[in-house]
Amino acid sequence: MRNLAEPNQANIEFMIDTIKNKLRMASGAAMQASNFSLDSYEDLKDVYEIVASKDKFSISEVEAIVSELGQLREK
Numbered sequence: 001m002r003n004l005a006e007p008n009q010a011n012i013e014f015m016i017d018t019i020k021n022k023l024r025m026a027s028g029a030a031m032q033a034s035n036f037s038l039d040s041y042e043d044l045k046d047v048y049e050i051v052a053s054k055d056k057f058s059i060s061e062v063e064a065i066v067s068e069l070g071q072l073r074e075k
Contacts, residue, residue, distance in 0.1 A: 002014055004045055004048070007038045007041035007042075008038070009033065009034075009038075011041075012033045012036050012038075012041065012044065013033035015033075015044055015045065015047075015048040016031060016032070016033040016036065016044075017033070018048060018051065018052060019031075019047065019048060019051045019065070019069070022051050022052070022054075022057075023051065023057060023062055023065065023066075025066075031069060031073075035073045035074055036072060036073060036074065037074050040072040040074075043068075043072055044069075044072055047065060047068055047069060047072070050065070051065060
């Protein structure tokens with residue numbers, strides 16, 4: 001298990017990659033770890049933990065997660 005207690009860019013990359021893989025995102029290339037700052041680390045970690053804890057997602061859940069990630073991205 002990876003130590004996600006330390007906010008750093010490597011952990012952001014790990015969490016984004018995991019989220020993209022678990023959600024099977026077709027547009028995953030549009031979501032790059034470099035778009036997320038350490039300022040949003042705890043919120044991103046919360047989203048990651050929700051995604052990591054589930055095996056299947058409804059369409060509305062995927063939409064809600066993607067929407068939340070969109071709000072966490074740096075403008």
